[in-house]
Amino acid sequence: MRITKLTTYRLAPRWMFLKIDTDAGISGWGEPVIEGKARSVEAAVHEFEPYLLGQDPSRINDLWQVMYRGGFYRGGAILMSAIAGIDQALWDIKGKVLGAPVHQLLGGLVRDKMKVYSWVGGDRPADVIRDIKRLREGGFDTFKMNGSEEMGLIDSARKVDEAVARIAEIREAFGHDIEFGIDFHGRIGAPMAKVMLKALEPYRPLFVEEPVLAEQDETYARLAEHTAIPLAAGERMYSRFEFKRVFQAGGLSIVQPDLSHAGGITECHKIAAMAEAYDVAFAPHCPLGPIALAACLHVDFVSHNAVLQEQSMGIHYNQGGELLDYVLNKEDFHIENGYMKPLTKPGLGVVVDEEKVIAASKLAPDWRNPLWRHADGSVAEW
Ligand SMILES: O=C(O)C(=O)C[C@@H](O)[C@H](O)CO
Numbered sequence: 027m028r029i030t031k032l033t034t035y036r037l038a039p040r041w042m043f044l045k046i047d048t049d050a051g052i053s054g055w056g057e058p059v060i061e062g063k064a065r066s067v068e069a070a071v072h073e074f075e076p077y078l079l080g081q082d083p084s085r086i087n088d089l090w091q092v093m094y095r096g097g098f099y100r101g102g103a104i105l106m107s108a109i110a111g112i113d114q115a116l117w118d119i120k121g122k123v124l125g126a127p128v129h130q131l132l133g134g135l136v137r138d139k140m141k142v143y144s145w146v147g148g149d150r151p152a153d154v155i156r157d158i159k160r161l162r163e164g165g166f167d168t169f170k171m172n173g174s175e176e177m178g179l180i181d182s183a184r185k186v187d188e189a190v191a192r193i194a195e196i197r198e199a200f201g202h203d204i205e206f207g208i209d210f211h212g213r214i215g216a217p218m219a220k221v222m223l224k225a226l227e228p229y230r231p232l233f234v235e236e237p238v239l240a241e242q243d244e245t246y247a248r249l250a251e252h253t254a255i256p257l258a259a260g261e262r263m264y265s266r267f268e269f270k271r272v273f274q275a276g277g278l279s280i281v282q283p284d285l286s287h288a289g290g291i292t293e294c295h296k297i298a299a300m301a302e303a304y305d306v307a308f309a310p311h312c313p314l315g316p317i318a319l320a321a322c323l324h325v326d327f328v329s330h331n332a333v334l335q336e337q338s339m340g341i342h343y344n345q346g347g348e349l350l351d352y353v354l355n356k357e358d359f360h361i362e363n364g365y366m367k368p369l370t371k372p373g374l375g376v377v378v379d380e381e382k383v384i385a386a387s388k389l390a391p392d393w394r395n396p397l398w399r400h401a402d403g404s405v406a407e408w
């Protein structure tokens with residue numbers, strides 16, 4: 027069997043799907059994207075074509091190494107996201123050829139169901155409390171929310187108090203009937219992260235995510251010395267070679283590689299295994315589409331240390347498209363009491379509505395994240 031064609035479709039809300047065709051008539055789907063840089067990833071996917079066209083799609087390990095090592099320069103958000111989506115599509119093909127879901131090919135299930143969480147948005151606490159109430163009716167008991175708006179390297183107690191008051195209100199409203207993680211997007215630098223973590227500690231969040239940026243990963247170990255709150259990060263780390271450094275330095279309790287950013291199923295399965303050896307939990311980042319989520323779930327279901335799965339239903343980014351808009355087998359993505367079941371169809375288990383994808387790709391918007399500035403006009407982390 028040989029690879030004959032790679033077709034990319036940029037889609038609302040901010041996704042890209044990839045279809046890999048073969049001469050046997052079997053195709054696989056992947057989701058290679060970096061939010062806000064879809065066109066760059068698309069170009070990178072097509073730049074890999076000379077390495078892939080005419081090759082045997084079953085040799086995923088070799089093709090992965092060819093894409094990673096073969097071009098001399100390697101790593102980073104764009105290349106590793108391109109590899110990720112290609113890798114997912116190759117696993118989809120392999121599963122379809124062998125008639126088995128990807129988790130079977132990775133050794134089989136270690137659990138029967140996987141805990142998933144929901145984002146809650148809204149700028150005012152009242153919105154968040156209202157949204158949590160609504161989501162609890164749908165069975166969710168675990169949530170993630172943004173922790174703060176822009177914050178300077180050294181900032182006021184007032185800003186810290188505002189952020190903490192929001193969390194306090196949520197804890198007061200729901201007690202310990204719910205769990206939540208707080209995502210800071212690296213918006214606070216190391217000095218304020220220390221202050222913030224101390225102030226948040228009484229409210230016992232499940233984790234605090236990206237208190238500082240991935241490029242300050244040496245800080246995690248120091249911050250962890252000062253707080254009992256589990257620290258999480260990883261959505262902006264792209265390979266086991268980057269994760270290796272944080273495992274060695276310590277400080278993170280949860281790693282969150284993104285199956286569409288960090289080299290795909292092949293790489294993230296290895297990152298999960300590395301994490302297990304350090305007693306670090308695995309909770310893949312996935313504010314993306316259904317193929318990315320399916321890829322995450324297959325790795326979760328074979329990884330003993332997988333504790334939580336992000337998913338994007340109702341996420342604030344989903345303007346103009348929802349998680350299951352391009353999926354025909356919606357019933358397989360049912361969330362019951364905050365858990366998902368394994369996807370059991372051959373390959374990734376996503377039946378893509380190709381006609382809808384083709385039509386929607388003609389109108390794809392170019393999503394960009396907001397650009398934030400501090401009061402003095404300098405650029406702030408978003
Ligand atoms: O889901 C998360 O944890 C995020 O921090 C969302 C962020 O990664 C955006 O997708 C960037 O565009």
Ligand SMILES: [Mg+2]
Nearest residue numbers: 209235236261
């Ligand atoms: Mg995050």
